[in-house]
Amino acid sequence: MKRKNICVLPGDGVGIEVTEAVVPLFEALELPVTLNFGQIGWECWRAEGNTVPQATWRLIQESDATLLGAITSKPQREAQAELPNHLRHSEVPYVSPVIQLRQRLSLYANVRPVTDVIGDERFRFTVIRENTEGLYAGLDYASVPLEIEPLLLAKERQGASWQRIDRHDAAVSLRLQTRLGVTRLLRFACDHARAQGFDKVTLADKPNVLRNSSAFVRDILEEVAADYPDLQLNIENVDAVALWMVQRPERFGVIVAENMFGDILSDLGAGVMGGLGLAPSANIGEHGAYFEPVHGSAPAHAGLNKANPSAMFLSVALLLEYLDFTEAASRVRSAVRQVAQSDVRTYDLGGSHSTTEVAQRIIDTCLTLNQRGTVRPSQLTIPEYN
Known part of the structure; x- marks a missing residue:
């Protein structure tokens, strides 16, 4: 297989810690990848008033996929206050790097797998959120x-x-939904359902209140459904979907929603899993893809070596699957599940182990699953971000 280039952006806070913890996995699995490190996030803003430096954009463009640790975002007033003195009165607008990545790369599909990591596989479904339109279109x-x-x-x-x-x-x-945006999202959701072995796609909207815009989306859903006769496609009220996600998550295959509804449902999905420390994500579109855990930079926990690295490992599994390393992706998921169900856990799952301890156990388990023994991989050197 051709060698792949992965852009690694540790970002801010615990994002740096979980990135450092997961990087040795690539060497341990002997994957044909090259990791190229770049900078993104709050410290870039504080240094130069730009959350995504031009060098980082070049690195992303030269890579096959991007792995993002986490970033810190603050409201405009607080962001302006932390600019360097020579930029503080220049009216430089703060734009979240996540929003920049999604819009500039047209990463329209946010993929959030929801799996029973700590249980006995009672449920497995995916929330797919539209990333570029809806109520977050900027209107x-x-x-x-x-x-x-x-x-x-x-x-x-x-x-x-x-x-x-x-x-x-x-x-x-204003909630903006275009025929192009809705159609490509629904087709992506259907293709994902087929690839993952699901037979049901549920569009979560609010047709009993937003009668006209929901009817617009429903008409497109019916058009798309004609090309997927093997799938059951339906539209349900988003509040009812939220209820059933909690009470009967096993009833779903793929849940697809516009930006704001999908934002809410995807975080609810993390709660159904057992917390943000277990929740991975992928952002996929026309010009690339990036992968990140959804727990954020958690500034209060930064430097304490206590963040759960499981979501980062599961995000890496999504990245590996995207790059066609499917066997490695499957082993990573299995290893995360085994460790999450063991007594080696971080604080959020009721344990007392550190980020690095849990990460090492996951890597060792991957090696065991690969029948390579449990020899600890050598540690790679990650550049410091000041």
């Missing part, structure tokens, strides 16, 4: 735009409760 206004004011006046004439408001005394966010 968010602190006052009502003049172009929208006639729509409010029309509703006022129909007896709406916000009669005679001043446009500066209201805020508006």
Whole structure:
């Protein structure tokens, strides 16, 4: 197999720690990959007012996939306050590096597997969230735009409760969904269902309230369904989906949703699994893919060597699968499951072991599954990020 280039971006906080813990896995499994390290996140912002340096963009473009540890994001006011003095009054806008990656690379599908890691495999499903449109499309206004004011006046004439408001005394966010965006997402969800052996795809929306926009999406769903006769496609209210995810998660195969609904459901899925420390993610699109655990940078835990590395290992498994290292990906998942069900656990799962201890046990277990023994892999050197 041709050697693959992986861009590794440790990021901030515990992202650096879980990245350092997982990197030896690549050497241990003797995979034909080259790891190229770059910088991203809060410290880049504090140094130069740019969360994704140009050198990092070049590195991403030269790589087959990107592994991201975690990044810290703060509101605009706090972000401006931490800029270097010479940039503090330059009105440099803070844009989350995650949003930049998704939009610039057109990574429209956020993939969040939800598996029973710590139980007896009672459930296995995937939440797929649209990444570029929906309520997070950027059409968010602190006052009502003049172009929208006639729509409010029309509703006022129909007896709406916000009669005679001043446009500066209201805020508006618009949910944008395009035929292209919805169609490619639904097709991605169906292809994922087939690849993972699922027979059901559930679109989570709110058709009983958002009647027109949901009807638009439902029509596209029915068009796509015609090309997937082997799958059962249906639309359900997002609140009902949330309830059944908790009470009967085994009823789902693939759950697909627009950006905000998918954001909420995917974190609920992490809770169903047992916590963010177990939840991996993939962001896949037209111009590449990146993979990251969803627990964030957790600044309060940074430097304590206590973060659960399992989500990072499971994210690596998604990355390996994306690069066609399917056998290695399967072994990583099995190793994470075995260790999560052992007495070697981090604090979030009721244990007292460190990040590095749990990571080493997962790597050793991978080697055992590979019938290579349990010899500890040599440690790779990771550059420091100041």
